[in-house]
Amino acid sequence: MRERSMRIESASVEVLKIPVGDAYQAAGRPVDANWHVLARVRTSDGVEGVGYIVQPRGDFMRTIASGAAELAEHLVGMDVRDTEAAWQSLARRANWVGPGGLLHWSLAPLDIAIWDALGKTLGQPIFRMLGCYCHKVVAYASDRMWYSVPVDDLQKSIREYTDAGYDGVKLRLSHTAPAAEQAERVRHAKDAAGPDVTVMVDATEGWSYTQAVEAGRALQEAGAGWLEDPIDHQDYIGLGKLRDMFDMPVTGGEHYYTLAQTRECLEARALDVIILDLARVGGITPWRKMAALGEAYNVPVCGHVVPEVHVHLLASVPVGDMVEYMPRSTEILQNMPEPSGGMMAPLDAPGHGLMLDEGAVTRFRL
DSSP, X not given: OOOOOOBEEEEEEEEEEEEEEEEEEETTEEEEEEEEEEEEEEETTSOEEEEEEEESOOTTHHHHHHHHHHHHGGGTTOBTTOHHHXXXXXXXXXXXXXXXXXXXXXXXHHHHHHHHHHHHHHTOBHHHHTTOSOSOEEEEEOSSOXXXXXXXXXXXXXXXXXXXXXXXXXXXXXXXXXXXXHHHHHHHHHHHHOTTSEEEEEOTTXXXXXXXXXXXXXXXXXXEEEEEOOSOTTOHHHHHHHHHHOSSOXXXXXXXXXXXXXXXXXXXXXXXXEEEOHHHHTSHHHHHHHHHHHHHTTOOEEEOSOHHHHHHHHTTSTTEEEEEEOOSOGGGBSOOOOOBTTEEOOOOSSBTOOOBOHHHHHHHBO
């Protein structure tokens, strides 16, 4: 029986801009579209792997796409089974602009596409190729709860999420509003969510340490059960103090790019839960290593957005905690997976299992 060819024959990169239905404010910035850098990797046997990153901001997305396209040229001839070798080869080629930063953002869509192509070639889903610890992951709702959303609309969204079976909902907070005002918003959220649903809050690194102490106390008293990114991610000492101060978990990590940063955070015991961002870490290949660090330090691991891919990764590790359900790519997919009863399962199909809607990709292509 002839062995299938696993050599990469070509790779391509494109930029998509997908308008959002209702514009909103996130981390103090207006959002009117979700921007994607979409990569495709094709083997000489005709298998196509797809990977993408997504951001609600257009700044530098074309630059990232340009970097990814330049790196993609050097994938030709490589074996899709050699995921580590491919990642390291591309990272070394452009290490003068890394580690982290634009280099990792450019690497991530290519790395995800290679893993997708490998899964399709082997006939296995990514979560199984990575080991498969479980078949479902707890999901929490994270969309339509921005600080710019009026309270009535916020409560409506929360009721819809709780009716759908979610046990956790996450609100974004203001960088400047008084602590009492933010605590009142949490009380409104608790009223809508009910006693059995965790109201999580995300300050998007908008506070000083002093603000975080004041706001954190008010939010915890109001019923918040999770405090994310209260202060700068590099302030390990401040984060550790907040962690010791509050009963609710102090979480963060989506801004870490490297293994070294993740290790330093964990060594400092700065967070109760570490959140990994698939684009910032540079794709699936390094994500696995950072999750292993979480396991070594007995710290649960969550994924930052891109739930359709993150659910594969979280289902493959013992410390996989929760998937953040905030889909930003539904418009370009035929089969965006959805949680059921507060749990989310990875697609049990080769690769990540996601199928592009090519007509939509054409419409949104820049």
